[in-house]
Structures are given as C-alpha cells and as structure tokens.
Amino acid sequence: MADTKVTIVYYSMTGTIDTMARRLAATAEAQGAEVRLRAVGREDAAGAEGSVERPEQPTAEDITWADVVLFGTPSRYGNIAGRLKVFIDSLGAQWANGELADKVYAGFTASQTLHGGQEAVLLSLYTTIHHFGGIVVTPGYTDGSKFVDGNPYGVGHVTGAGNDEPVGDVTNGALDHMVTRAITVSRRLTS
Numbered sequence: 498m499a500d501t502k503v504t505i506v507y508y509s510m511t512g513t514i515d516t517m518a519r520r521l522a523a524t525a526e527a528q529g530a531e532v533r534l535r536a537v538g539r540e541d542a543a544g545a546e547g548s549v550e551r552p553e554q555p556t557a558e559d560i561t562w563a564d565v566v567l568f569g570t571p572s573r574y575g576n577i578a579g580r581l582k583v584f585i586d587s588l589g590a591q592w593a594n595g596e597l598a599d600k601v602y603a604g605f606t607a608s609q610t611l612h613g614g615q616e617a618v619l620l621s622l623y624t625t626i627h628h629f630g631g632i633v634v635t636p637g638y639t640d641g642s643k644f645v646d647g648n649p650y651g652v653g654h655v656t657g658a659g660n661d662e663p664v665g666d667v668t669n670g671a672l673d674h675m676v677t678r679a680i681t682v683s684r685r686l687t688s
C-alpha cells in the first residue's frame with residue numbers, strides 16, 4: 498500500500514538521531530509508505546557519516562499532511578531539545594483547528610548515558626501529543642526485540658561517551674519494529 502504518509506521530524510547535533518531517522522525513513526519506504534524526512538536546526542546539525550545532504554526544515558504542512566508522525570530528539574537534561582520544541586510550539590494554529598488530531602505518533606531519542614533521560618524525554622513528548630488529540634502508538638513489549646533494546650516508550654539509543662557506541666543491530670531492530678507498528682496501526686485506522 499502506498500497510501501500511508503509518514504513524516505519524520507528530528508533534531509540532531511552529532512548525527513545519532515539523524516542516523517536513526519534515516520533508518521526509520523528507509524524502513525517506511527520499503528513498506529510502500531510515502532515519507533518526508535525533515536530536520537530542524539540544520540545550521541549546526543551534523544549528518545550521519547557519509548550523509549552529505551541535509552533534509553529540509555519541517556513546515557506545519559508536513560505534519561498536517563501525514564498519517565504517521567515520528568519525532569526524534571536527543572536527551573537534553575532529560576527533556577526535548579529546544580530546537581525541536583520550538584518547531585512543535587509553532588503548531589498552535591494547526592492544533593487550534595484540530596489538524597494535529599487523529600494521527601499516529603511515536604518518538605525516538607538518544608542519550609550519552611544509560612539513565613540519561615530517555616523515558617522522561619519520550620513521556621514529555623507524549624504529553625504534548627495528548628494535547629494534540631494524537632494517537633500515541635508506542636512499541637510496548639509487542640515484539641521480542643523490545644526485550645533486547647528495553648524501551649517500551651519508543652526507541653532510545655545510548656551513544657556512550659564521545660558517541661563511541663554507534664547505532665547498530667539492536668537499535669535498528671527496534672526502529673524497524675516501531676515504524677512498522679505505527680504504519681500497521683495507521684492503515685487499520687484509515688482503511
């Protein structure tokens with residue numbers, strides 16, 4: 498089915514969230530979804546190794562267009578990165594018109610340390626999604642991969658000091674499962 502529209506909006510400073518976002522986009526496209534990959538704050542955002550092209554900046558229309566919206570942000574003291582929050586806060590008119598409701602949403606994050614705020618970041622993001630009237634589709638423990646990466650709230654990658662733990666099979670498996678589940682639920686809602 499080519500009808501599911503997926504928008505991925507993220508902020509990344511040193512490339513981890515960028516790598517995760519591109520994996521989500523590739524997996525969604527492989528499933529026939531139409532994908533918009535959008536990065537905020539690209540003036541200081543480092544791309545993943547080998548990825549020269551920066552995605553466009555998001556607009557409100559990228560959100561209203563989508564059936565599935567995935568937000569990605571590094572942990573910033575256990576919270577959403579300011580640049581992503583500024584974009585989300587710019588959606589007041591669309592929120593007031595009800596244009597952010599009834600979509601599937603999920604989030605992904607990264608932190609340097611194991612307890613660096615990943616759950617807090619995602620729960621904070623979902624507070625906002627509840628205000629949208631969005632449908633939060635978290636992975637839960639709905640797949641064996643979730644007992645490996647251990648995050649039922651979304652997907653989180655631990656980078657280690659100096660980003661010495663690159664995104665690998667465990668995180669990629671969790672990303673694939675999350676976006677597949679989001680698309681599957683969205684198709685059930687819109688069919």
Ligand SMILES: Cc1cc2nc3c(=O)[nH]c(=O)nc-3n(C[C@H](O)[C@H](O)[C@H](O)COP(=O)(O)O)c2cc1C
Pocket residue numbers: 508509510511512513514515571572573574575606607608609610611612613614656
């Ligand atoms: C201002 C600031 C605050 C941060 N706060 C935390 C934190 O509280 N816990 C943590 O583990 N990592 C923290 N980090 C590290 C980032 O979360 C980590 O480098 C990021 O997940 C990497 O994502 P990126 O490569 O996409 O930029 C912080 C980084 C910055 C710059």
